[in-house]
Amino acid sequence: MKRPYVFITRKLPEEIIAPMKAIAEVAMWPHDDVSVPRDVLMTEAKKADALFTMVSDIVDQTVLEAGKSLKVVANMGVGFDNIDVAAATKCGIAVCNTPDVLTDTTADLTFALLLATARRMVEAAQFVKEGKWKSWSPFLLAGVDVHHKTIGIVGMGNIGTAVAKRAIGFEMNVLYHNRSRNIEAEKQLGATYCSFEKLLETADFVVCLTPLTKETRHMFNKEAFRKMKRSAIFINAARGAIVDEQALYEALVSGEIAGAGLDVFEQEPIDASHPLLKLPNVVALPHIGSATKETRTKMMEVCCRNIIAILTGNQPETLVNKEWSLRP
Template sequence: MKPKVYITRKVPAEIVTKIEDYCQVRMWDEADIPVPRAVLEEEIKDVEGLFCLLTENIDRELLGKAEQLKVISNMAVGYNNVDIKAAKEKGITVTNTPGVLTETTADLTFALLMAASRRLIESSDYLRSGNWKTWSPMQLTGQDIYGATLGIIGMGRIGASLAKRARGFDMDILYYNRSRKYDLEEELNLTFTEMDSLLKQSDFICIMTPYTPETKNLIGSRELSLMKNTAILINTARGGIVNEEALFHALKKGEIWAAGLDVFEQEPVSLDHPLLSLPNVVTLPHIGSASIKTRMKMADLAADNLLLVLQNQSPKHVVV
């Protein structure tokens, strides 16, 4: 008998077909609405495979209802939505999809940097609202990118790809990481520095580190106070890495110049969130990997990981 699989969000038909060749598939069919918790609790009871997204909270309570589950295939690089310890205790394999979204996320990060520094969204809104009556010397002026200093916190795959893009803008690149990357320092002309020094020197600070207990609120009031008042903070990693209340006050008081955010601590973000009220914040709905080609690669890799485990083979990317 084919193993049973539950897919928590509507994915492209070719991905479903690929899984159906080996499995019995049930799928939540609402494309833009997360599967309700009650539905997921019922569906997980008899499946051997779970194909899920970051939007699903796969916690200890939910895993306690899983009687047959062998694999959780997360269609994401991150996996903080899964209780890894609980999964390990139950002998459940957890997989993710790193690598395939590196370049796309680096593209988006640099685009967000440019949009925040040159006030692109604000300028577009200014024109569309009918406020553009004339040209004036300092109207909607922003910060230069070419030749500026970029500080990257977290020099993983995406951080390195971002640095390659920054080289084309002749930027000086500082980075902070738990361990030094000597090969990348030589290849990309990077300078390793402690985080406080990076914050003080950089014109742009890009957060590229994973979300862990150690990085929760990594950027708070103290760190923001170290930055230049012309500095721009970009976060395309995870929302909880930045203390959002502290960021709001720093932006409101002019302690830093602007921010570009693709992620929030609670997603979807509420429309009354204070950061959304500020003109010097560019906000996006977590679209770092949102190109058609990349999302298809992520779904395909998640399907491969799922099927390999169910066929008693090693998945391509295993978390635990």
């Protein structure tokens, strides 16, 4: 009997993929730091029973329809906006992601980004390395306090709730906006639900953690930034396209807001010439929200288990398209 074929779009450790190799033929793109070319992805999709993808891989209707034998796309990330889920469901293809295992790690990074931006840590470190530290002065690289301030979290899912827990440790007042009320967070953390507009007007730190959808694309636009305090700091650890980057740039340059910490961008990798990267009040990171050795390993393992489950006729652990069902 012919073994199923799995294609992985990045080079992964052999010990991680060993369980898949026990039940399938497995091929990998030979690079861990270079995206698989579109033509290679198309070629592999045509013969694959399973695709193990990264959040930077575009798995659209064309790719999915080319995969005549394709049964599952296992995406290494909690987000899945890089995949046409509706097309996958129509084609009878399961889409899986890796939620939960990255919640605390991403929350750590998000709050660290908030702290780094508020206290100008990256700017200060560079100041020392460039030999500019010649004396002490009262307001040398002075940032702003985080403790006892108001944090506004847009997107109160698992990661948003985990960020709120960290904010409580700094005795912050927690506001949130979400599609639906998070009663558990309100009871356990004392978080307060409010409208998007009220959150923008009130929060000292506005943290974006909402998924990217048609409704949230460019949710943070010129009007949104105008409603924020001039002292406010904006943090985005969700998806770049939720923000109108030109509007953010203009808000930062004009002083409509005080600073921004960004782990995600509309185009990734972001070009070094991008105007946002020229601003001293921007802390920019290369989409490393879940990037710890422990968590990335767990994410790989979840993807492998989901693929194995589908290929052996079992239900996957983390199915995105709930309308999908096992085919006989």
